[in-house]
Amino acid sequence: MVYNLALQYTQNIEDAEEITQDVFVKISQKLDGFKNESSLKTWIYRITINTSLDFLKSKNSKKRFFFGLFSDSGHENKKQEPVDFNHPGVVLEQKEEIIKIFSFINMLPNDQKTALILLKIEGNSQQETAEIMNLTQKAVESLFQRAKKNLLQKLNQQKEYEK
Template identity: 45%
Template structure:
């Protein structure tokens, strides 16, 4: 099944833009970057729609593009951070900025919740890429394992296993944090 170009591309964007934006945001944790990525996703969809073969749902194809673009962005950002770190070791860069510690936790509930979310996001970022994608699409975006399998181009059982392993790793990584804070 091929996409019918006579349909409104604007309608396609309206239908998927919020979820694409949220998907991108879950990977990059920055609203401006997520908006830029979402725009790139729809440009890619527009330019590549003729290559859509219909082996999966159109929405799965679109979210796969969103995940790939987000992961590419994160990889590039990590390379830049490593490069900046190497520069700082060699005496270049602003060392004061790099050595700043986060502000101490505020006893207010709202700030505690934000800290928990931040810690969780950091732990998710440390997961292997395929586990990170699966757990993000499942728990943050609400996709079913079947939909995730289509997006990731893998089997249902592989997605089930990825999510299970991701949960176990997160539980181990976060165990000490929650022991201290609960």
């Protein structure tokens, strides 16, 4: 569960493995502080999501710093696409389309991205997703609908661009 969720955020086997290790270290360090206010699964999901988002933020800031050394153009406002798309569930023929879709997913705000991943990729129910994200079910539905709308806009823009 932890590895698969991390893989959805990073689309990279090595990064997902690193995040998985970090998550289990955090779980072992914080297990005494678990208060049973939610299920253990929900608690682990939250740790995994936060660790994944922190990892991506750190990785992107390092990339921006590195690219900033060699360029004086405004790269700071662009989100980085995955340079190395390494996901075991993607067959070669689908890889180009999947890369495009995940690059659009990665452009979503973190809360929309998380709702989309938990609902449609991880297959959690709205109730489970709401518990994991510490939101109401209505808020989760709203985030998902906005994510879906944003993705459709980006895909349509891409189709127009390719014409």
